[in-house]
Amino acid sequence: MEKSRRLEGKVAIVTGGGRGLGRAEALALAEAGACLIVNDLGASPTGEGDHENVAQSVVEEIKAMGGEAIANGDDISSMAGGRNLVEAAMDGFGRVDILVNNAGIARPSPIYEMSEADWDAVIAVHLKGHFTTIRHAAPLMIKQGGGVIINTASQSGLGHWGMSNYSAAKEGVVGFTRSVARDVGQxxxxxxxxxPLGTTRLGTPAVMETVRYSQEELGIPANGNVWVGTTTNIPLPEQVGVCVAWLCTDAAANVNGRTFFAGGGSIGLYPEPDLERSCHQPGGWTLDMLDEGARAYLVGDLTNMFQGRKVSRLKP
Ligand SMILES: NC(=O)c1ccc[n+]([C@@H]2O[C@H](COP(=O)([O-])OP(=O)(O)OC[C@H]3O[C@@H](n4cnc5c(N)ncnc54)[C@H](O)[C@@H]3O)[C@@H](O)[C@H]2O)c1
Incomplete structure (x- = not known):
């Protein structure tokens, strides 16, 4: 078999595969020989449905390349949607080898203005949307004796002003990934x-405003400790697709429970979290003892960088 066709005979599901990074992932997997189930609800960036048939258009692109693909329009934020999607793969191709959980939405606002609806919707699509598909695909993969799951987190999970619902969901995805890897590795x-990083329509004016406000008004980096460029220098999605497809191949057979950066010709491995510093008091601490011990060994040299230069968005 041609090395570039190394996913020949595999069946892959990509959620949110009708646009942006999901489309790039579906095309890269198809290019490597996989048969695709392209899932997409056709939602607006905030998750309200315009219900465009974007999944079908990616299916047409894959067929035009000589590949095999089926469109699916289920909402992966519901258990029924996750089940229907996995069943569609079984009905169409008889197996599931690869599951790429990618579907996503964004509803930015600072925590002191965030609605319950915005919190719930973002957690449902990103975090529950990973559970609903994995819960139904994993038993089939276990029965088959193998399978690869790729989840989609974000640098926003490292900390992002005005995106606390999104970063909670995305960092939840990272913890979920580590734990699922432990459940299924055996x-x-x-x-x-x-x-990932790529120019897509999810970089809405409201999302880009969180980046601008964080960096230009508050003077703090937009994502973790990374100063982020504007949409003009964010790379195209294609390279994310290639890196995700590669992680699905046997070349990455030794990789489990880990988190990667992918975008614009770069691929990187994130460290696993560990205690940065620690101190221990065998008999236990008192507040007065912590004043000395914790200040000396843990936090004495830290500064509160998030106080920023300006606090102006509180509604009167
Ligand atoms: N673009 C980036 O730089 C970037 C950075 C970090 C993380 N991400 C993440 O990558 C993923 C893809 O984002 P994108 O930038 O390609 O956005 P996008 O808006 O272009 O694509 C997301 C797709 O998901 C679909 N979708 C939304 N809710 C769905 C649901 N409930 N069921 C099925 N499909 C649904 C949408 O219709 C859309 O086509 C998201 O999880 C996003 O949070 C993107």
Whole structure:
């Protein structure tokens, strides 16, 4: 078999595969020989449905390349949607080898203005949307004796002003990935996550305003400790697709429970969290003892960088 066709005979599901990064992932997987189930609800960037048939258009692109693909329009934020999607793969192709959880929405606002609806919707699509598909695909993969799951996190999970619902969901995805990897590793399955970067319509004016406000008004980096460029220098999605497809191949058979950066010709491995510093008091601490011990060994040299230069968005 041609090395570039190394996913020949595999069946891959990509959620939110009708646009942006999901489309790039579906095309890269198809290019490597996989048969695709392209899932997409056709939602607006905030998750309200315009219900465009974007999944079908990616299916047409894959067929035009000589590949095989089926469109699916289920909402992966519901258990029924996750089940229907996995069943569609079984009905169409008889197996599931690869599951790429990518579908996503964004509803930015600072925590002191965030609505319950915005919190619930973002957690449902990103975090529950990973559970609903994995819960139904994993038993089938276990029965098959193998499978690869790629989850989609974000650099926003490292900390992002005005995106606390999104970063909670995305960092939840990272913890979920680590734990799922431990659950399924014994059965020959792998589960990894990517924090991708690519120009898509999810970079809405409201999302880009969180980046601008954080960096230009508050003077703090937009994502973790990274100063982020504007949409003009964010790379195209294609390279995310290639890196995700590669992680699905046997070349990455030794990789499980890890988190990667992918975008614009770069691929990187994130460290696993660990205690940065620690101190221990065998008999336990008092507040007065912590004043000395914790200040000396843990936090004495830290500064509160998030106080920023300006606090102006509180509604009167
Ligand atoms: N673009 C980036 O730089 C970037 C950075 C970090 C993380 N991400 C993440 O990558 C993923 C893809 O984002 P994108 O930038 O390609 O956005 P996008 O808006 O272009 O694509 C997301 C797709 O998901 C679909 N979708 C939304 N809710 C769905 C649901 N409930 N069921 C099925 N489909 C649904 C949408 O219709 C859309 O086509 C998201 O999880 C996003 O949070 C993107």
């Amino acid at each position: 059965f020959g399955l792998r589960c990894n996550a990517v924090r």
